[in-house]
Amino acid sequence: MLEMAIVVLKSNIGYIYSTRAHSSTFHASYRHTKTIIFPSKGPEMSSSQSLPEACDVVIVGAGPAGLATALLLAQQQSPRWERIVLLEKRPSIDAEEADKSYTYMIDGRGFSLTDSAGVTKAVEAAGVICSGLSISRVYPDGTYSERRFNFKDSSRASVWLPRRAFLRALHSGLAEAEQQGRVRIMYDAKVTNIELAAPGRGHASAAVLPIAVHVREAGGAGRELCFTPRLLVGADGAASEVRQALELWAPTAGLPEGTFSPVVLDSPSAGLRYKVLNLPPNPPFRTKQQPPQQQKKKEQQQEQATVSAGGSGSSHRVLPNSQLASVAGIKAPRQRAMQLGMLPFRDPSSPRTANVIAPSDHVFWTLDTGEKLGAFLQASLLESFPQLDVSALFNEQQLEAAAKSRGGSFPRPQYMRHFIAVLPYTPRDSDQQFAAAAAAASSSCGVVLLGDAIHCFPPDLGQGVNSAMQDVMEFAKALHAADGNLARALPLYEGRRAPEAAALAEIMTFGAPYQYSQDKIQLTLCGLNVILRMFLHRLAPKVFSQQTFVLIQQAEMSYAQIRDQVHATTRRIWALVGALAVALGALAVKFALAAGTGTLAVA
Structure with a gap:
């Protein structure tokens, strides 16, 4: 029983940090006429380099939160959002760093959005549907076991799928809107400036609306563009550029310092480093022909039936892509002990990924060459994973690439208390193109943050993408309840989600921080x-x-x-x-x- 609880640790009473949930909302007050410019690392663009292009919405970031926002806005009929622009710095919808490839577990919160957007079938078709929690485990001596635990509520099925597959499923729902020209996704697009100005003053580059977003396209001729949206959405992650622009703008609006700064907590899993190793599909491992004696006779027969023919001492079998698996390393001191975690993939021909998660002082992070990495994984005397045939999993080039990759680290739990701004403006009589927009928005523009831009934390409970989907759902509900009036919708959204962001960040301080065996x-x-x-x-x-x-x-x-x-x-x-x-x-x-x-x- 204790082993079961330790293997799938999901709760802890020893680490509870007290935080306060803030649910207050605010309207940005414009008493200043100074234009605030968020500078990028690149050179500034002048208004002569690009003519401003009016649009209803600019969404910075075409990840899960950005695509989901575009999807729900495109489906809204009253008011109807006709011109939606998504800006993505990556070269394609599913481009990702090989050593940071993510696998999502979509649960009921995530499905609330996919159901509303009509893409649930696409999500299920791309992933592994899981109604329980079953883990395959391979031990250093080749012993293999598969156990099912009662930690998961079997009445609520989840779906495991790679990040790129989830993005494709969301993107599939935008096909019609893209064909109609209502949604436009720009890849290789770098945001260089974000201008937020007071009403009546405007920008040199944005004569009417108080928001201007400057963009440089990385490919081709490297065009420089400027968009002037009614609504600016920051779905660009924990290091959100939209949030940084709000931080610079806040003092000129008479808001206290730190209004748009995150509240940072602590967690035992924060700071752990991770790296993804790419393996062949259904990776093989060495196993004993005889399973553990403590298993039932029926399980022994099933195990033997699945083992490939081999010698008298050991043989080989594979870990199917569809299985959630853990490969345990040999017993070793804390700075050397490790295990590989493998999340399930639906496609049996897709390369498998193995997650390495370890403290920053672990010896694994000193392995900067393929030769050192290969020796650590499986050398003649100090092999960490004797059950793995490293030569069958990696060639020399792959080992070298894995050793050189940077990986990442788990962030400290954090959340935003405020993440919206309402920017009133008065359109001129000659601005006919904005007449309908002004009527729908009650002469207001706005800035809003979603997803990791308002809360981020370690992946202990798999709530990153699911909480982001809830953010988008609540934002869409607030827009609908306010009939598209941004001056009413944005504070309504913040009032609903700010307490949730604070509670979620606090849950991550005690939910399951020691599941990575760091202590x-x-x-x-x-x-x-x-x-x-x-x-x-x-x-x-x-x-x-x-x-x-x-x-x-x-x-x-x-x-x-x-x-x-x-x-x-x-x-x-x-x-x-x-x-x-x-x-x-x-x-x-x-x-x-x-x-x-x-x-x-x-x-």
Whole structure:
């Protein structure tokens, strides 16, 4: 039972950090006439280099949040968003760094958006549908086991799929709008300047609307363009350029310093480094012909039936792409011990990826050549993974590329308290092209952030993409409720999502931070905590909540409700411990007094 809890750790009561949820909203007040320019690293563009192009929406970032926003806006009928421009710095919709290729688990929160957008079938067709949690594990001696755990709510199926597959599914919903010319995606597009100006003053490059976005195309002739949208959406990640522009603009609007700065928390998993190793499809490994003796006879027969023919000592089998798997390394000191995690892929012919997650002082990060990496993975004396045939998984060029790749690191949990700005403006009578837009928006423009731009954290509970999809859904609902009036819709959206962003970031400080085995003692304690919460919930389900991982899958619950339930259960556990301690103390005193009385009577 303890091993089960440790392998799939999903809760922890020992690391709870207190944060405050801020749900206040604000309207940007324009009392200044100075134009704020967000400079890029490149040279500035003058107004003579590009004529401003009016549009309804500019979305910076064509990742999951950006594509989902374009998809829902394109589907809205009242008001109708006719000109939507997405700016993506990558060369294509599915381009990604090989050592940072992500796999998403889309749960009920993510499906709320795909259902609304009509792309759920495309998502399911591209991924592995999982109604439970089953993990295949390969041990250093070649022992193979497959276990199913009860941590996951089997009534709520999830879908595992690569990031590029999810982007393609979202993009498929934009096909008609792109053909109609209502949606335009620009790749290799670098945002160079973002101008936010006061009403009545305008820009040299944007005579009417108070927002101007300058862009340089990387390919071809390197054109420089300028867009003047009614709505600017920042879906450009944790290092959002749109957010940086808001930070520079805020003081001129009379807003306090730090209004658009994130609140940063801490987590035991923050700072862990990761790298993705690319493997061939269905990677092979060495295994014993005889499975562990503790497994049932039926399981032994099934295991033997799937093992390829081999010698008397060992043989080979494969890890199918569709299986969630873990390959354990040999027992070693903390700075050398490691394991490989493999998330499921639907395509059996697709190259497999293995995730390496380890502390920054791990020896793995010193392996800067292919020769060193190959020796670490499987050398004659110090092999870390004797069950793997490294020569069958990598050639020399692949090992060298893997050693040279940078990988990444898990961020500290953080969230934004404010992430919208309403920019009023008064169109001139001669600006006929903006008459309808002004009527729909009540003479307001706006800036809004979504997804990682307002909350980011380690991937402990798989909520990054799912919470981003919820952001987009709530934004679309706010627009609909306000009939497209940005002055009402943006504060409504912020008021709903700001408390959720704060709660989600806090959940990440205690949800499952030790699942990466960076601290064996804490991992064991957290496993015991999981068992305790499971037992107490079964004993008194109305008093003690389920563990964090199960609660997080219940899409009908808000993140604030989940956080509050977990904290309430923690308080009740400590109250129970205190009551037991008092009872045991009273019992000890009673026995001591009884023993003393008996001694006196004998005397």
